[in-house]
Amino acid sequence: MQAEPDAFLKSLFHAALAAADPLRVVPPHLPAPPRGRTVVVGAGKAAAAMAKAVEEHWPGPLEGLVVTRYGHGLPCRRIEVVEAAHPVPDAAGRAAAARILERVGGLGPDDLVLVLISGGGSALLTLPAGGLSLEDKQATVRALLKSGAAIGEMNTVRKHLSAIKGGRLGLAAAPARLVTLAISDVPGDDLSVIASGPTVPDASSFADARAVLEKYRIEAPVAVRRYLEAAADETPKPGDARLAHASSVLVSRPQDCLLAAADAAWRAGVTPLILGDALEGEAREVGRVMAGIALSVCRHARPIAPPAVLLSGGETTVTVTGQGRGGRNLEFLLSLAIALDGAEGIHALAADTDGIDGTEEVAGAVLGPATLTRARGQGLDPKLRLRDNDAWPVFAAAGSLIETGPTRTNVNDFRAIFIER
């Protein structure tokens, strides 16, 4: 019997992954082939799989270059696939970004540039603007990370230190027609945020970028300050005619994956409730909140009557204070299990849709009423493990880790809590 809820939850996860699988979601959105050349470029965790999807369905000649994370590559025949570092950029990513800018330059109005964008593209597509060094840029971003600046503020600065982000790749492709196909991994699915929007207008300005550095009293390198002061080459703003040749399509969003899982749940006779596609918060605290909602389903048939499954997406965070192993999904699950305290009839799955939950080996795990009992049977104290950010051994002991390898897509985390009765 134990295997059934696990199998059900895994079937939902697979339905969610299928809804973000480039080989399924890219082909229906391919534009009509141009009279001229077709150049494919792109960046992100899904870049190689998106390139392969294009190759397999494109009716005409094709050339190009995409950059993806180490381990996320796939052999393509006509599109070159480069692997580079994520989340901290490296020289391979920088070289690929420069070559991508070169590739889209010098095309004519009869040519087409297909840009394949997905989560992780911002780090993979790194090209410092006007004479800045990678070190200058990295020092600035590192200082911002420590300062408590919001992600939007950080991106304002990033876009104004880049030769490719904030619409600059789009400008470089003119006068060729440009179509962006994007897989979203950001709250609100804003195209100017996914991979820092290399092909779409940027509402922020050099003045905004300077204001962010001032607000957080960032001691940026001199070269960075000078470049931002000079403000010589503003990013294209919304409505900018220089991007009139460019259009974009979102081919998959976290919400689409939750809807696919919800549909699979309905078909299995279980009522789904989607709580949100962009939930954030400290992983262990999100686990406690979700436990409260699941227990309310058991006790009061609210917010929904069992059998039911609570679905959510988004990215939780882990503030690391311990020495252990395990990513945010395992930490979420361990906290959830502790809060549920073996409650009968409640099972859960949490996994990163890119297949890598912090460590390289697991995507996530499933849990049931007996999970912690099994871990205790092997001498593990769940609360101590949680305190040490060490959820991995608990789920290893329970034999409930999920290993997918890199999925070559990314729509953030997938969480499902199944309440049988």
Next chain:
Amino acid sequence: MQAEPDAFLKSLFHAALAAADPLRVVPPHLPAPPRGRTVVVGAGKAAAAMAKAVEEHWPGPLEGLVVTRYGHGLPCRRIEVVEAAHPVPDAAGRAAAARILERVGGLGPDDLVLVLISGGGSALLTLPAGGLSLEDKQATVRALLKSGAAIGEMNTVRKHLSAIKGGRLGLAAAPARLVTLAISDVPGDDLSVIASGPTVPDASSFADARAVLEKYRIEAPVAVRRYLEAAADETPKPGDARLAHASSVLVSRPQDCLLAAADAAWRAGVTPLILGDALEGEAREVGRVMAGIALSVCRHARPIAPPAVLLSGGETTVTVTGQGRGGRNLEFLLSLAIALDGAEGIHALAADTDGIDGTEEVAGAVLGPATLTRARGQGLDPKLRLRDNDAWPVFAAAGSLIETGPTRTNVNDFRAIFIER
């Protein structure tokens, strides 16, 4: 226009409070008067109001004594109302507990003991068992609090160091008929947990209490260790015939208050969704999760289509690291507001149903899209205020604090997030 969502949210809060108002919920559950005497005893934040409700509706003679928190008293004519300290017990509470045990002793089978129980009763009804001092007990509880013991483990120890908790008040009242009327403030509404269950069976044992001290390596005072070893006087267990004279009624639960608020929302044309009556977690993180759910309502009409209101109860926690003012509901709201970042059409209310959110002056607050703008206009940085556990000035600046004074009831926190569209 701004006033309307606030008024709507306040009407839901008032509907919730009405569903926990002793003057409304106690009278329908009063038992038939006995042939003999009626003795009323009780403890908790609602004790005085419950006593008044009994007095006003009791058809016969009446006498008794209840203990409530300082500031929560109400003048009664026939039932003595004593005020004592909460959450750290004091001598007034101890003296009242001793007198309550005396009051219920020596009654006959034709007499009736009415026990009025509500949240806070555990601290207010303190009477160390067999020769232990209040200091012995306090030292033990303090060490447990620091140890990370679960609340259930803590209560196991408490019940076995008490002369009145864990069913002992119930035993003392025999052979008189005993009826407990309880207002729940605990997850799961377990009568053995509310005020540490003075009139109901206790499933835990002296051996369990010793095991808890051992598990957390608590250095309890010698007198405490000796008393637990002697294990001379076990609490009554479930099915114990010595409590056959006792029965209990839950007159109000957090869920009843959420249902009342949901009903009020329906009548106003707004769809309610009850997420749970016992949500827990660090207040600021619960705020971030709720923001994610509210934004999903806006963007995707999930888990519910607007206009909608997300309702929840339970007690969040605040880990204090700063120097500021403000209880858990204000901290929740400030974090929620920061995460919503001025999102149009979202308003929220959070308040403690006992009327006291950490500080003596406010029950909670409301917020809308302009709340943080107003606070910034007065020179306050919301993120810095949150970092300093200092939410109070933000809502004071916005003019949106809710002041009720002590409500003389307690069903934990009430949270409502209204999404207009």
